[in-house]
Amino acid sequence: MEQIFADNPLKKLSPFLNIKANYLIEIGNDILKMLPKKNEIEFNHFLKTYGYVSLWIFGTYEFIRTTDQYKEKTFKKKLQREIKKFKKQIDTIRITLAKQELPDKKGHMTMEGQSISSITNGDYQFQFKNKPISFKDLLLKFTKLIQLISDEKNNI
Numbered sequence: 001m002e003q004i005f006a007d008n009p010l011k012k013l014s015p016f017l018n019i020k021a022n023y024l025i026e027i028g029n030d031i032l033k034m035l036p037k038k039n040e041i042e043f044n045h046f047l048k049t050y051g052y053v054s055l056w057i058f059g060t061y062e063f064i065r066t067t068d069q070y071k072e073k074t075f076k077k078k079l080q081r082e083i084k085k086f087k088k089q090i091d092t093i094r095i096t097l098a099k100q101e102l103p104d105k106k107g108h109m110t111m112e113g114q115s116i117s118s119i120t121n122g123d124y125q126f127q128f129k130n131k132p133i134s135f136k137d138l139l140l141k142f143t144k145l146i147q148l149i150s151d152e153k154n155n156i
Helices: 002-006 009-013 015-034 043-069 077-099 135-150
Strands: 116-118 125-128 131-134
Touching: 009 015, 009 043, 009 135, 015 043, 015 135, 043 077, 043 135, 077 125, 077 131, 077 135, 131 135
Parallel strands: none
Antiparallel strands: 116 125, 125 131
């Protein structure tokens, strides 16, 4: 049994983290398949994808937050920095979606402050401080981060 957990650092932290990581990647890929390939979207479809993307953001943030708590004991410095960097990026979106506030600003935001800039061409774009953040890019970064975490040479 110990050998099973020794093979993957996520399993060392919790056997369920590895399962969650795999499902977050799978769900993220399923969301990408749901996104429209054209520049038009039906309102109900928009609401459904908005819900799925929001829940993916919340789940991914909680996964990264948990992983970040144990980074000093588990991962080498370079990977610790990558985890922290991704956590900050996903947290920016999480705050806006969960609290309906812009990061660093208290109070409910107006429609002009909403972070969604587009949901077209098979991607979901967020906008923060005039900087676009792509759902595809977030999913790709998360997938690469999980690969780095799973690579034994990046672990203590």
